[in-house]
Amino acid sequence: MSQLCYTLTDLWVNKLGASFATLGCVQICARRRVIIRAMFTYLDPGVRERLLAEDKLISIDRQGRRAPAADGTISILGPIPLPMTQDERRLSADWYACVRNTELARLETLAADLRAENAQASFAGLASSMAVNSVLVVGDCKRWTEPLVRVHSSCLTGDVFGSERCECGPQLASAMARIDDDEQGGLLIYMSGHEGRGIGLWAKAATYILQDAGENTYEANRSLGLPDDSRDFSDAAALLKYFAAGKPIRLLTNNPKKVNDLRALGIDEVTPIKHVVGVTDSNRRYLEAKQLWGHDLSKDDLGGS
Numbered sequence: 387m388s389q390l391c392y393t394l395t396d397l398w399v400n401k402l403g404a405s406f407a408t409l410g411c412v413q414i415c416a417r418r419r420v421i422i423r424a425m426f427t428y429l430d431p432g433v434r435e436r437l438l439a440e441d442k443l444i445s446i447d448r449q450g451r452r453a454p455a456a457d458g459t460i461s462i463l464g465p466i467p468l469p470m471t472q473d474e475r476r477l478s479a480d481w482y483a484c485v486r487n488t489e490l491a492r493l494e495t496l497a498a499d500l501r502a503e504n505a506q507a508s509f510a511g512l513a514s515s516m517a518v519n520s521v522l523v524v525g526d527c528k529r530w531t532e533p534l535v536r537v538h539s540s541c542l543t544g545d546v547f548g549s550e551r552c553e554c555g556p557q558l559a560s561a562m563a564r565i566d567d568d569e570q571g572g573l574l575i576y577m578s579g580h581e582g583r584g585i586g587l588w589a590k591a592a593t594y595i596l597q598d599a600g601e602n603t604y605e606a607n608r609s610l611g612l613p614d615d616s617r618d619f620s621d622a623a624a625l626l627k628y629f630a631a632g633k634p635i636r637l638l639t640n641n642p643k644k645v646n647d648l649r650a651l652g653i654d655e656v657t658p659i660k661h662v663v664g665v666t667d668s669n670r671r672y673l674e675a676k677q678l679w680g681h682d683l684s685k686d687d688l689g690g691s
């Protein structure tokens with residue numbers, strides 16, 4: 387296994403330690419030298435070979451079939467057992483990390499260039515720029531006949547900060563609880579590139595300021611010259627084809643467009659299951675805008691949670 391050694395200040399020790407904790411093991415030794423036992427494809431091809439041999443790194447094509455890594459395919463790393471606690475509920479899932487091989491190849495090329503320039507400290511920035519989607523599998527997929535599924539768009543403010551400007555945080559927690567309670571179980575696909583319905587966190591912050599000046603969530607997107615909803619569900623569809631293996635799915639959503647997009651991408655048998663939770667005075671106006679836009683939300687749904 388390769389080792390990269392740097393002499394770093396406290397700041398860089400902390401920064402790199404945090405950034406690489408998810409990629410490999412970090413040892414801090416005497417004289418502030420950091421030895422990073424780097425791993426993963428762009429840092430250690432030996433580890434990649436081992437993961438491939440153990441079937442813990444695979445690639446799938448757009449039809450969800452195992453395929454050689456190539457442009458347009460998706461690499462999947464896992465299963466990684468993930469014990470979790472949410473709202474005092476303990477549950478466990480198998481986590482799979484998923485990236486487009488096109489993005490991964492670009493990252494590997496950039497990483498090689500940076501290594502040649504002795505600019506290793508930039509790796510952390512590089513790695514965080516790659517969209518890594520997640521699949522959480524609950525239960526035994528071999529027993530599934532119609533798994534319960536949530537395709538959840540990432541929302542830093544709702545999922546992580548607990549913001550009530552939207553209902554994403556409660557929807558995420560409730561989806562995991564419903565899948566865990568379900569007789570068959572199912573899966574949650576967490577789409578990391580879907581922040582702000584696809585416009586990204588920076589633009590989403592701007593729309594919040596516009597909304598506070600009177601615009602609704604869709605009008606604010608249009609004021610920025612951005613689409614109402616630019617989310618791409620093609621990766622989710624490929625992952626569903628692989629993990630659900632062609633079985634019909636029950637989809638936790640109030641959004642008919644999401645159902646239609648998945649059907650258009652070849653997920654033919656989708657039964658939408660209403661998923662209303664987390665309605666508060668802070669997000670009622672936002673949800674009323676979604677209702678007008680086409681979400682399956684009734685007056686009663688918006689009365690409160």
Ligand SMILES: [Zn+2]
Pocket residue numbers: 541543544545552553554555
């Ligand atoms: Zn949200």
